Amino acid sequence: MPYAIIVLPIAQQSCYTYEVPVSFQKEIQIGQQVVVPLGRKFYGGIVLKLSEDKPSYPTKSIISIWDKKPIVSSEQIAFWKWMASYYMCALGEVMTAALPAGFRIESEHKVHLTKTDYIPDSETERLIIDALQHGALDLKTLDESLGGKLEVLKALLEKEVVQIHTQHNQRFKPKEVVFLYPRENITTEEINKLSELQSHVLLRLIDLSKTEKVSKSKFLEEEGVTESPIKTLIKKEFIISQKEKVYRHSFKYPKETKPLYELSEIQQQKYGEIKKQFETHSTVLLHGITSSGKTEIYTHLIAKELEKGRFVLFLLPEIALTTQLAERLAIFFGKQLLVYHSKYSTNERVEVWRKLQAKDKPYVVIGARSAIFLPFHDLGLIVVDEEHEPSFKQQDPAPRYHGRDAAIYLAYLQNSKVLLGSATPSLESYFNVQLGKYGLVELFQRYQDILPPEIILIDSTEASRKKRMKGLFTPELIKAMNETLENGEQVILFQNRRGYSYFVKCENCDTIPHCPNCDVSLSLHKYANTLDCHYCNYSISYAKHKCGECQGEDFSTIGIGTEQIEEQTTALFPNYLSDRIDWDTTTGKHSYEKILSKFKNGETKILIGTQMLAKGLDFDNVGLVAILNADLLLHYPDFRAYERSFQLLLQVSGRAGRKKKQGKVLIQTYKPKHPVLKLVKESAYTPLYNQQIRERNAFHYPPVYYMMKIKLKHKNKQKVEEAAYLLGEDLKNIFGARTYGAHTPLVSRVKNFYLQEIILKIERKSSYAKAKQLTSEAISRVKQTKGFSSIHIGADVDVF
Numbered sequence: 001m002p003y004a005i006i007v008l009p010i011a012q013q014s015c016y017t018y019e020v021p022v023s024f025q026k027e028i029q030i031g032q033q034v035v036v037p038l039g040r041k042f043y044g045g046i047v048l049k050l051s052e053d054k055p056s057y058p059t060k061s062i063i064s065i066w067d068k069k070p071i072v073s074s075e076q077i078a079f080w081k082w083m084a085s086y087y088m089c090a091l092g093e094v095m096t097a098a099l100p101a102g103f104r105i106e107s108e109h110k111v112h113l114t115k116t117d118y119i120p121d122s123e124t125e126r127l128i129i130d131a132l133q134h135g136a137l138d139l140k141t142l143d144e145s146l147g148g149k150l151e152v153l154k155a156l157l158e159k160e161v162v163q164i165h166t167q168h169n170q171r172f173k174p175k176e177v178v179f180l181y182p183r184e185n186i187t188t189e190e191i192n193k194l195s196e197l198q199s200h201v202l203l204r205l206i207d208l209s210k211t212e213k214v215s216k217s218k219f220l221e222e223e224g225v226t227e228s229p230i231k232t233l234i235k236k237e238f239i240i241s242q243k244e245k246v247y248r249h250s251f252k253y254p255k256e257t258k259p260l261y262e263l264s265e266i267q268q269q270k271y272g273e274i275k276k277q278f279e280t281h282s283t284v285l286l287h288g289i290t291s292s293g294k295t296e297i298y299t300h301l302i303a304k305e306l307e308k309g310r311f312v313l314f315l316l317p318e319i320a321l322t323t324q325l326a327e328r329l330a331i332f333f334g335k336q337l338l339v340y341h342s343k344y345s346t347n348e349r350v351e352v353w354r355k356l357q358a359k360d361k362p363y364v365v366i367g368a369r370s371a372i373f374l375p376f377h378d379l380g381l382i383v384v385d386e387e388h389e390p391s392f393k394q395q396d397p398a399p400r401y402h403g404r405d406a407a408i409y410l411a412y413l414q415n416s417k418v419l420l421g422s423a424t425p426s427l428e429s430y431f432n433v434q435l436g437k438y439g440l441v442e443l444f445q446r447y448q449d450i451l452p453p454e455i456i457l458i459d460s461t462e463a464s465r466k467k468r469m470k471g472l473f474t475p476e477l478i479k480a481m482n483e484t485l486e487n488g489e490q491v492i493l494f495q496n497r498r499g500y501s502y503f504v505k506c507e508n509c510d511t512i513p514h515c516p517n518c519d520v521s522l523s524l525h526k527y528a529n530t531l532d533c534h535y536c537n538y539s540i541s542y543a544k545h546k547c548g549e550c551q552g553e554d555f556s557t558i559g560i561g562t563e564q565i566e567e568q569t570t571a572l573f574p575n576y577l578s579d580r581i582d583w584d585t586t587t588g589k590h591s592y593e594k595i596l597s598k599f600k601n602g603e604t605k606i607l608i609g610t611q612m613l614a615k616g617l618d619f620d621n622v623g624l625v626a627i628l629n630a631d632l633l634l635h636y637p638d639f640r641a642y643e644r645s646f647q648l649l650l651q652v653s654g655r656a657g658r659k660k661k662q663g664k665v666l667i668q669t670y671k672p673k674h675p676v677l678k679l680v681k682e683s684a685y686t687p688l689y690n691q692q693i694r695e696r697n698a699f700h701y702p703p704v705y706y707m708m709k710i711k712l713k714h715k716n717k718q719k720v721e722e723a724a725y726l727l728g729e730d731l732k733n734i735f736g737a738r739t740y741g742a743h744t745p746l747v748s749r750v751k752n753f754y755l756q757e758i759i760l761k762i763e764r765k766s767s768y769a770k771a772k773q774l775t776s777e778a779i780s781r782v783k784q785t786k787g788f789s790s791i792h793i794g795a796d797v798d799v800f
């Protein structure tokens with residue numbers, strides 16, 4: 001097979017054919033990473049296919065085979081291909097998302113001086129040669145210091161005064177540790193001849209080595225030993241020192257493991273039902289109310305698979321959640337548990353990847369959505385916890401995949417089962433249950449029969465009219481908080497807006513400061529004293545800000561965000577420590593964990609936060625949960641707003657009263673008669689489902705219809721509007737009234753790109769694949785139209 005089809009990590013055309021030189025023909029395999037030239041660059045690509053057929057166009061050769069063993073299996077390649085086709089993106093984009101960056105190969109071009117007796121022709125030549133006298137230089141650095149005068153370098157290359165050597169490096173760097181081993185068969189006589197210090201050190205090492213591998217640095221530190229006795233002992237051949245490659249793990253494993261909790265009777269029964277459902281369905285939905293013990297049921301299913309020698313993948317919607325769960329599960333599974341997500345260093349991610357490839361023992365991997373790309377083989381079970389969470393869907397860049405849905409396809413390829421779990425299932429999953437595609441198991445009882453929290457709706461209208469509100473707090477809420485806190489219990493306050501206010505307004509002329517790059521107003525962050533854009537990184541000082549229209553310096557704040565709630569809380573409850581968890585307080589690597597553990601151990605009494613609070617967090621002592629303004633959720637302009645509000649409100653409520661006794665939930669609203677709030681109060685999932693499905697059916701929305709969005713963006717407003725119009729008309733010719741738009745989205749400009757979108761709603765009975773293919777062809781036609789090739793056009797399949 002003298003030709004190889006190779007995928008490269010680039011977004012445009014991503015598959016290319018290369019010639020395989022004779023010297024590589026025996027070695028080359030599908031799934032290997034190889035280095036190939038493209039244009040003036042080099043890339044690490046993955047071999048997809050080997051072939052005898054000579055292409056009709058001239059081909060270049062593979063430069064080297066980077067990894068002796070394939071790094072990607074043929075099953076993974078099949079999965080990548082499915083993803084590219086289902087989510088309408090390039091295979092190269094899937095490759096970029098799938099492979100940890102540590103595998104990436106980067107090339108470095110070094111300029112060497114080869115002729116030392118050359119007399120420079122010009123000042124620039126002299127400068128270059130002088131610089132190279134001290135050793136080779138990176139081409140990029142040289143280029144920059146020359147200020148783009150590369151033609152001089154070219155001339156030197158032609159005169160063979162200099163040469164360029166290209167070197168390829170992989171980002172992954174193995175971690176190496178020096179271990180100390182005592183030589184075997186050391187006699188007492190020998191030890192007696194050593195100095196006191198030496199014999200002490202040696203005996204200590206012999207002792208420690210009985211139970212563990214002893215790393216030199218740890219030994220020095222923990223035993224308070226200096227280098228010198230060790231050096232001598234090595235020289236005298238009592239100690240062998242050896243450098244070894246080790247795995248890094250920043251996750252702290254517990255010292256010992258414990259047996260699983262025994263399931264309660266009802267949990268045991270549901271466990272049995274899940275197994276039974278798996279006999280006839282590959283995907284089962286566990287609809288279990290908050291704190292019913294879903295996690296404990298998962299652990300039993302996981303343990304069973306590991307016993308059988310099969311792997312398990314446990315997916316969570318958010319990176320922040322993985323640590324809490326990993327700590328919980330590591331108690332049972334110890335080092336059989338691995339954690340994988342994009343906040344891990346690229347080195348660590350490569351190591352998890354390699355551990356799975358080693359196939360030495362089965363693992364359970366806990367991860368955020370990108371964990372579906374790991375090299376699994378013999379996967380027995382995938383658990384998708386909090387399956388309703390929108391953050392399972394990747395928004396940007398492509399592939400815009402849904403972690404849950406992709407996991408279901410992965411399970412199909414791996415012949416494994418999928419368990420979806422939620423207290424508030426997505427309409428999508430419940431719809432699939434109704435269609436008979438998924439099995440269903442219901443668990444409507446909290447562990448230890450603790451009653452689900454009592455939900456009380458508080459009408460803020462009255463208090464507001466009578467001016468009895470303190471900030472966002474009604475008198476009822478203040479009273480309930482005092483009672484709870486005096487009782488020694490904790491409080492959670494939920495407000496789905498971060499920052500201090502939604503925006504600020506000039507007192508003088510009512511002008512609202514906007515982001516210069518995006519079509520949104522700036523939010524005030526009082527702690528940092530800045531006005532920030534939540535769409536790009538734009539941030540300006542608030543103290544110095546003057547109104548762009550009238551130069552006024554006084555601003556009033558509109559709307560209340562979590563920062564301001566924190567300020568109000570401290571003023572109202574000065575004796576109780578409060579903390580805040582939102583996007584702004586959790587940017588540091590471990591800040592999320594710190595805030596949570598301070599709340600878990602009772603140091604903090606009041607926790608204020610955004611929807612970050614809503615996800616599967618398990619606290620023991622929360623007596624009260626309050627939603628400060630439910631209307632904010634209900635009025636969100638999205639067809640899923642009611643479904644999302646219902647889910648979010650019940651999930652946040654679910655943090656109350658998990659362990660000791662029934663908890664309490666107060667929902668503040670100006671519309672206490674809102675039908676969704678009534679359903680939340682009764683935890684009435686099925687009526688919500690039925691009502692929503694009727695609406696989705698009437699207005700052709702998912703899950704009753706398929707829906708995708710075509711997004712266009714360009715720096716030139718007129719150009720993107722013209723292209724969107726053209727594409728919209730083309731799609732209308734194909735899909736008729738199923739096409740909506742082109743139109744300008746609510747936020748019409750982000751990071752200086754003007755946006756346009758077109759929506760397609762397709763009946764379930766027609767072929768989604770065919771619709772996508774026709775759409776792709778229409779997109780290509782627009783891209784090929786004169787002047788439109790630079791417009792970014794991307795598809796968002798199954799908009800979420």
Ligand SMILES: Nc1ncnc2c1ncn2[C@@H]1O[C@H](COP(=O)(O)OP(=O)(O)OP(=O)(O)O)[C@@H](O)[C@H]1O
Pocket residue numbers: 261262263264267288289290291292293294295296297422423447615616617618654658
């Ligand atoms: N069989 C059991 N033995 C001991 N503890 C249990 C058992 N079942 C549940 N628990 C405990 O009860 C609490 C709630 O259970 P868990 O977190 O599994 O609920 P959940 O259904 O996953 O809730 P959520 O949907 O809110 O995430 C946890 O602290 C859990 O350890």
Ligand SMILES: [Zn+2]
Pocket residue numbers: 515516517518533534535536537538751
């Ligand atoms: Zn911006």
